[in-house]
Amino acid sequence: LTSADAAAADAGRPGLLGLLGPVAVGTAVEAASGDGAWLQAMLDAEAALARAQARHGMVSARAASAISDAARVGDFDVWGIAVSARASGNPVIPLVADLREAVSPEAADCVHRGATSQDIMDTAAMLVAARCRTLILADLRAVALTLADLAAAHRLTPMAGRTLTQHAVPTTFGLKAAGWRSLVLDACERLASVRLPAQLGGAAGTLAALSEFGRAAAVDVSVLVEAYACELGLAAPELPWHVLRTPVADLAAALGFTAAALGKVAADVLTLSRSEIGEVAEGVGGGSSAMPHKSNPVRSTLIAAAARQAPAASAVLISALSAEDERPAGAWHSEWQPLRELLRLAGGAAEAARGLTAGLVVDPERMRRNLDLTGFVTSERLAVVLTGLVGVHEARALVGRAVARGVPFDQDPELLAVVDEERLRDLADPAGYLGAAGELVDRALARSGAVAEGPTP
Amino acid sequence: LTSADAAAADAGRPGLLGLLGPVAVGTAVEAASGDGAWLQAMLDAEAALARAQARHGMVSARAASAISDAARVGDFDVWGIAVSARASGNPVIPLVADLREAVSPEAADCVHRGATSQDIMDTAAMLVAARCRTLILADLRAVALTLADLAAAHRLTPMAGRTLTQHAVPTTFGLKAAGWRSLVLDACERLASVRLPAQLGGAAGTLAALSEFGRAAAVDVSVLVEAYACELGLAAPELPWHVLRTPVADLAAALGFTAAALGKVAADVLTLSRSEIGEVAEGVGGGSSAMPHKSNPVRSTLIAAAARQAPAASAVLISALSAEDERPAGAWHSEWQPLRELLRLAGGAAEAARGLTAGLVVDPERMRRNLDLTGFVTSERLAVVLTGLVGVHEARALVGRAVARGVPFDQDPELLAVVDEERLRDLADPAGYLGAAGELVDRALARSGAVAEGPTP
């Protein structure tokens, strides 16, 4: 098969169906961020613009209605528009031409009045982001609920606290789950609080053409801008933000945070489900093409993969803040794909986390067994107690020697010379050294998971 | 000179003095984020811990006082501690040893009680961040004030609006400055709202050792944690956040935003001060080692360089959210340098922006001259007017042909057949096509530049 053949083969099945993006494929966020959804959002923006202008007498109600009726993605050639975008630099120019074709000449005159391409693209991006955000937040909230249950159920389930890969001191699985939930709620709050404004500025962000059109109807453009935003359910912009990219940068930060925070959950599940650790398992793991016995932690894997990709995409969007002029040559164009990819990475990871946490199998017995592995997981406690008796230097030296000898504390002659046997046995009990784990879980769970979404227009 | 020689040469002047970091060198943020400042912050954390414990009877007031007195960076060997950190993985372990040496044996027993290295490192990072933030916000506020003045002064100063590098329609320099200010205020708000909590969790985030120490004194650990945070002027943590890295990720987002947003200002100044454009100039430019006539836009250059570096550093910090276990092997350690670098990039850029905006020379005459360059900067306006007369298709075609002919609108026979000469002359006046620029400036300036800093403890 030559590359020409491959191209030919592809010609019959153009485009991307999610083959290389398993974290998001088949999810609601994938559908809500596809090319069809994006083009529909552009059409929504054009229709809203016409309706807002009709409301204030700038175009006829009939024209606005005709434009709204025509603004259905199903009637447009996505591929054709996409290809034409290469010549014009963005897909709005061919879309506007097609939309004008789709309506009467009178209505055609009223299409895209006073707007520039970027007004429509940016507004569409905000609409798509808003729709995806609703989906992502629903998944994150479901994850938080499940984690609250896990945290409560395992409030005092002892397990090894691990630091730098080594057993440190005991912790509880409930505290771990409560920590995960805390991160998930942080993600919710950051995502929910991003302000998503409509975009309307005209050619260079002065609203000049709109003002010109509006003059005849004696309409104040700021009223028009608000009506436009209102039609779309988006926030009204303080200023046109063609080159003031705060909304995109904020989305980038919040989505990057979300994916990477879920990556924490995945990192822990991947570690704890290792064959040698086995403290948790994904309820239904993935199979192997070669090994019948395997059950792979697939959801964690896909979340981890998303977490590895998202911060780089965020960085591209943050960089795009540094855009020259009134509309830039490149910075803006560099946002489109990374923004969609971020929505999908964060959204896919949230959906996978929902399944992951809902199906998570926790094995307290294995946790307990692992906790006993080194025999010295409470050495810190012993050192604390000894510090009160012999000072910090001698305490650490004593415990160091005991650990080196490797016998249980309550059989160590040097320790028995300082502390009695029963107390030593007690001090060696991991379940007796959980610190404030329970109280910390309580405090974490007292935090409300209710998060108001987005701006009030 | 061999590399051994270079090393020898360096031995006499070890370390970094800012030679490769001109954006921050010599600034207050550089000083507040140096190794000395960081080590002092670690010592501040140790001292605060002792004092908080003394307040609640866990250690003697005398010990706490001795520890506080000893906690002066000038008495410690920064280089020695740094080198020792290579063996232990972080500088707190050697620092604690040195601090214990510096006090009486009784006080030594009270040093670092119940804490883990990361408690001290993270708290120090938050202290350094808080101190730098104060400095950065002061610079940003000064920038915003200057920009408010510029925006007001040039509210209606016409200049070419440029999109995709080409003259588009007129705008005003005031609107540009108002937009810059809007971004700067966005940066202020994002930076000011980052919550900077103290860190105290003990070995695995359960506060176990602290609980153990506290039991004798009947102290609730949560009270201790709050006392500790209060001593430091930091927020009290909801949970130990050894692996819940929201504060660091939030700082990363806000600092990355700040540097990249200032990059927008720099990008515009660099463009507008080009030899061929010359609409603005840095008051005092940089010289050249070879060309006597040059005056380089140095501040913009350094800001632009910072804006190019910051988002990548942010991405490293966001990635570190995905940290395994109760304390991770690598993710945490990867934060230290990028976090300092971000503080310096954002801080250096803010300081440079302060100088840049304060000294900016604006040339309205040159703006006006450039605006007349193409003769067609109001072609959109003409198209709008014609649309009302002949419909959108014909209007665009008419203007297209007129532009192709290249004669002034008021001398174009085809246009004169539709619109009278005086009106055409009027329509060609850039100053008459500023849209809502003035109102937008007013609206933007109505936004308050007052930003409350940080959390109330």
Next chain:
Amino acid sequence: LTSADAAAADAGRPGLLGLLGPVAVGTAVEAASGDGAWLQAMLDAEAALARAQARHGMVSARAASAISDAARVGDFDVWGIAVSARASGNPVIPLVADLREAVSPEAADCVHRGATSQDIMDTAAMLVAARCRTLILADLRAVALTLADLAAAHRLTPMAGRTLTQHAVPTTFGLKAAGWRSLVLDACERLASVRLPAQLGGAAGTLAALSEFGRAAAVDVSVLVEAYACELGLAAPELPWHVLRTPVADLAAALGFTAAALGKVAADVLTLSRSEIGEVAEGVGGGSSAMPHKSNPVRSTLIAAAARQAPAASAVLISALSAEDERPAGAWHSEWQPLRELLRLAGGAAEAARGLTAGLVVDPERMRRNLDLTGFVTSERLAVVLTGLVGVHEARALVGRAVARGVPFDQDPELLAVVDEERLRDLADPAGYLGAAGELVDRALARSGAVAEGPTP
């Protein structure tokens, strides 16, 4: 329209058709890297494996032939496989099941023998990369040829050399074009020299199952691996590289280099085609949805946008080198989308650069006019000459004062006291101060543009 509606709208037109990726949409590289092409490459890998095994008697020729015949992407449900990949973590598992279904039971037994999913995915990635590379190299070579012509034609066409945005000393457009070509050839060499090996390692990279299957046929597995690579036209691997990701990291570096290097060309064209500079223009620019007079440098814009995205994608792939175990949980999965995106960004940018350079309109007259703008573009030359007469300090001071006075050199009384008028006039001629520009062009053009592609298997 609700988000449910958007999803429904999308359902009829699922997937991505390039709407947000204008730099690559409609190009050969886009087709060669689509989901269809990628799935075909997986099928190619499975077929090659069967044929290689048949050649060495491990499976029947008939089975291999049946598998090869069935391995046509047109007969497979890309979407169905993509969705199934979410449960298994990669698309090979469902693909193998479908491929087995598509052939006789006897042949089904011979499908995927001894392979693991990653063998097929990685091999497919290398096939797709190889096919795209051929296309990208063809475009780059065409660009290099055009640039050689431009460099030769404008070898001594004077233009302003610009540094830190300011006129510095004269250069020639030929030297600029020669520099662009040099970067393009660097990209060619880096891309062409990446070794693209087939992947075959089995479940954990030991070739165990293949050895087991091979034992009966007395086949040495290394022979089999080579036969497999040979069938595919790929290099034979030194070791299975499931977690030795040099090929992917090398691709990342070369593709990132390519996109960013083309970004240099774009950056220059964007600058030089600014309304105020106008020294070059894209032959056919892009239109505007609002301004009839505009001709946007669209190709440069799209290339610049690609250059802003590519390095971040490269970084994700470089990071994936740090992969744990024999096959990792996440690092590998994070490679797929960024690798495709990089192929498209570099490929799209190369195609756009081909059009850009082929159509570039150069305006030597405008270059000359701009060169005279400051009147001091040869101040360095004057300083050099004066250094020979009065020493470096006094020379710089003299020129500094002359520049400050702002009169032409040959009318400056202080200069006339040191150098005669004719010599001063001569020294002020930009065309007389081109340095070694011509010789540098010659030297650069002496470098061959012929680049051998890829490894000999």
Next chain:
Amino acid sequence: LTSADAAAADAGRPGLLGLLGPVAVGTAVEAASGDGAWLQAMLDAEAALARAQARHGMVSARAASAISDAARVGDFDVWGIAVSARASGNPVIPLVADLREAVSPEAADCVHRGATSQDIMDTAAMLVAARCRTLILADLRAVALTLADLAAAHRLTPMAGRTLTQHAVPTTFGLKAAGWRSLVLDACERLASVRLPAQLGGAAGTLAALSEFGRAAAVDVSVLVEAYACELGLAAPELPWHVLRTPVADLAAALGFTAAALGKVAADVLTLSRSEIGEVAEGVGGGSSAMPHKSNPVRSTLIAAAARQAPAASAVLISALSAEDERPAGAWHSEWQPLRELLRLAGGAAEAARGLTAGLVVDPERMRRNLDLTGFVTSERLAVVLTGLVGVHEARALVGRAVARGVPFDQDPELLAVVDEERLRDLADPAGYLGAAGELVDRALARSGAVAEGPTP
């Protein structure tokens, strides 16, 4: 302590001593890349320029000698130069002034002749890179040697092959070590093959001033450029590369590769040294500030941290390829710190890897014990054998049921109905299913570790 206090405290100990960079602190690469080393390299460049010019009669031998004698970093005020750099945008301008001060007026006239700041900065960067490269390559070669020994010694030491965190099939520790070595050699080759040219182009890369100076002495500038490069032991440039940043981009790719490839070794050591796995250990681990029993894998941790930071720094450098004009405003300035940071991250990681591999403790017994953990680590082999007997579908089903029952293969009634007991016992032996591990080790070790360094001038 206020931030003003912190600044004051810092004032006495300005700058950075490696406190936050434990991976590189105290290493030879740190010394060779410090501010002192960098400034010395700039002085080396100035001295080489003077000597090269003296060799060709452009300046007197005496002047060149005086300049060379004065070019000792110890006599310069690094801090003062660094601070001055803020006003001029780079440290060469103040350095040249100081160097002129340090010599006689006659020699002062000969300082920096025909050069621009960037010539000196870029040449210094290449010198520093060359010196660091020598050190890094030495460490990498030592690592490769140790790994060759480990690979040979453990050629057939069985251990669990792990994929997606789960036991898959057996592998050998020798194959793992051979794979690590393969990556290390890849890093060596990539690093060694980077071409490091001197930089000499003059103000706008035309060598104009140098030509002007050279004319009197009838020197061809290309001869001068070669003499300059030769004095420095660097490659001669094809063209001035002020904005053709291939050398920096190549360094970025090679250094990023090195750090991330070493991250693979670290990731494996971190996993294998987990408390529950314990198959390897760092010979001397790091202590804990709180837990006497802990021995942390510190070197792996620091390497992992470096691997997380390096790719982002590389991305900044790759992005800098897209630089406008003859010398850019920002792109170039953004390279300095990330380049040094990359040298230190890669160099520090290489040094740590040297210690890590030299001291690595391997526990074959624990490997063997872990291998028996699931009892099904050879299920693939059983499936292969059964495929020959009952076809692939039935084979996988049989093994699947056996795994679900969880009894040893040789006691499973269903399996015993198909395969005899002794053969089943044999098939369950991990040591009998190592595939081609031994041969792969042999092949990998046949690759030479000898790598020629750098370009021949």
